[in-house]
Amino acid sequence: MIEAHDITVRLGQRDTLKGIDLVAAPGQVTAIVGPNGSGKTTFLRALTGELKAHGTITLNGRALQSIPVGELAGLRAVLPQAVRMAFPFTVTEVVRLGLRAGLSAGRDGLILQALEAVGTVDLADRPYPDLSGGEQQRVQLARVLAQVWEPVADGIPRWLFLDEPVSSLDPGHQFTVINTVRTFAARGGGVIAVMHDLNLTAIMADKVVVLKDGRVAAMGAPCEVMTEEILSDVYNCPLRPGLMPAGTVPFLLPQSSPLAM
Ligand SMILES: Nc1ncnc2c1ncn2[C@@H]1O[C@H](COP(=O)(O)OP(=O)(O)OP(=O)(O)O)[C@@H](O)[C@H]1O
Numbered sequence: 001m002i003e004a005h006d007i008t009v010r011l012g013q014r015d016t017l018k019g020i021d022l023v024a025a026p027g028q029v030t031a032i033v034g035p036n037g038s039g040k041t042t043f044l045r046a047l048t049g050e051l052k053a054h055g056t057i058t059l060n061g062r063a064l065q066s067i068p069v070g071e072l073a074g075l076r077a078v079l080p081q082a083v084r085m086a087f088p089f090t091v092t093e094v095v096r097l098g099l100r101a102g103l104s105a106g107r108d109g110l111i112l113q114a115l116e117a118v119g120t121v122d123l124a125d126r127p128y129p130d131l132s133g134g135e136q137q138r139v140q141l142a143r144v145l146a147q148v149w150e151p152v153a154d155g156i157p158r159w160l161f162l163d164e165p166v167s168s169l170d171p172g173h174q175f176t177v178i179n180t181v182r183t184f185a186a187r188g189g190g191v192i193a194v195m196h197d198l199n200l201t202a203i204m205a206d207k208v209v210v211l212k213d214g215r216v217a218a219m220g221a222p223c224e225v226m227t228e229e230i231l232s233d234v235y236n237c238p239l240r241p242g243l244m245p246a247g248t249v250p251f252l253l254p255q256s257s258p259l260a261m
C-alpha cells in the first residue's frame, strides 16, 4: 500500500502541490491525469522519494524517508518523463542497469524477458542513442521492469512508478505495454502511472486521480471520474464520454467546434 497524506511541494516561488491525499493499493493500476503543469510529475517524484515534500508518505506501511536507498531500489522502479543517458550503451546494457539496481543482479536471462515484455527483443544489440524516441521509451520500460521483475518478493509487493509510459508508442506497442503493466498488477505488484491519453487510461487503470492546479479535482474508478462535468472543467474544453458496448469503459472524443469563417 502507498499512503500519502497532505502532500505539499514548493518549487520556486509557488506551491506546486497543495495538500494532496492518495491511497494506492498493490494489485491495482493507479493513474494520475491532469493538464500540463497540474503537478503530475511533481507528485510522482514526491511519491518515489526523489523530491522533498511536506506531509507523510508510507510505502508498504513504512515511512518513505526511513527506507535506505539501496533497499528502496529493490522495492520500486521509476520511469522518469525524460531519460538522458550520458554514455553510448547498447540496449542490453541499459536494461542491465535496471537488473543491477534491483535485487536480480546476475540473472542476465531477465534482460531478454524484460525486452520481450515490451516487444523489443529485436533491438537488444543496437546502440541506445541510435534508437527512435518510441524505441528508447520501450527500452527504458524494460529497464524498470528488470529492476522489479517479480511483482511480489517475500510477500512484499513491489512498485512501478511510470511517468507517461506510452506517450511515444504506436498503438500496437501501447497495447503490449498496457498488458504488461496490468499483468504486473494482477500478479500482486503496484503501479502508479502518469497518463495523458484518457482512453488508454480508461482501459488500463483501476483508479484515476485527476489533478488540477496542484490539487485533487477527482478520484475514483474510470467510470466515476471520467464524466463530462469533471473533465470539461479540468481540461477547460468540451469532453463528453461515450461508453464502450459493454457499458463499463468510458471513451472520449474531443468535441469539434465550428471553424471561424
Ligand atoms: N524545478 C522547478 N522550479 C520551479 N517550478 C517548477 C519546477 N519543476 C516544475 N515546476 C512547475 O511546477 C508545475 C507542475 O510541474 P509538473 O512537471 O509536475 O507538471 P505535469 O503535470 O507533470 O505537466 P506535464 O503534463 O507537462 O508533464 C509547473 O507549473 C512547472 O512549471
Ligand SMILES: [Mg+2]
Pocket: 040, 041, 042, 081
Ligand atoms: Mg509531467
